[in-house]
Structure formats: structure tokens, C-alpha cells
Amino acid sequence: MREPLESIRIDKWLWTARFFKTRSLATEAVSGGKIHVDKQRVKPSKEIKMGTKLEIHKDGFEWLITVKGISEQRVSAKEAALLYEESLESVEKRAKQIDVKREERKFLGFQKPEHKPNKKNRDLIHRFKRAE
Secondary structure, eight states: OOOOOSEEEHHHHHHHTTSSSSHHHHHHHHHTTOEEETTEEOOTTOEEETTOEEEEEETTEEEEEEEOOOOSSOOOHHHHHTTEEEOHHHHHHHHHHHHHHHHHHHHHTOOOOSSOOOHHHHHHHHHHHHHO
16 A cells, blocks of 8 residues: 655646646646746646645636645545645635626627537638638
């Protein structure tokens, strides 16, 4: 039986905690400066331990979290939520950002398309774009 991990690579932890769908996306985010450990930019190979504070910037939103657990394998969403603790100010800030985006959509009149374009419509779209 394996003994519990004391540290893990940051890109792997972000994947196991379900912040990113694939490990390569997590690696790109860390390399691109979207993830900070203790307010410092890090490399994907950075080992993190329990108690480490992370800043995660993704899709225009920001999470301020503290690592509470380490898992070697990707776990369910309920279990992944137990791997970290998010600060109260982070939750409130993100909720405000979501409300602002919702209001912008209403104001700009954003509506989901009724259906995806079929082959003929896509062809017309491509012709129009090439004509420019």
C-alpha cells in the first residue's frame, strides 16, 4: 500500500483538483503565468505541499486558494473540492464578476444560436470570409 504524498507537481495537482481538463492545459497555464504560488510565478515542475497558497487566473476569473490535500490520481468533483479551501474574498469577487458578465450579456442582447450551421451554411460562411 502506498503512503500518502507529501508534495506533488503543481501542474498535476491542478489537474487532479479539476481546475483544468487535461494536464497539458494545466502545464500551459502554469508556463503562461496564470498560476502563482505565494505570489510568485512558477514552473510546471514546482512541487507544492499542503498549506501552499495559490492564485489561479482562468477565463477572466480568479481563485485564491490554499492546498488542503494531495491526490496522485484525478478524483470526482466532490472529492476534488476537498483538496483545497477557497478564501471568502475570492468567492465574493468571482460572484460579482459573474453577475457583471450576466448583465453585459443582457445589455448587449446576446442570444444562443437556435442551431449549429449545417454544411451548406458553413460553406456560405467560409465564402463570405474569403471574399473580405
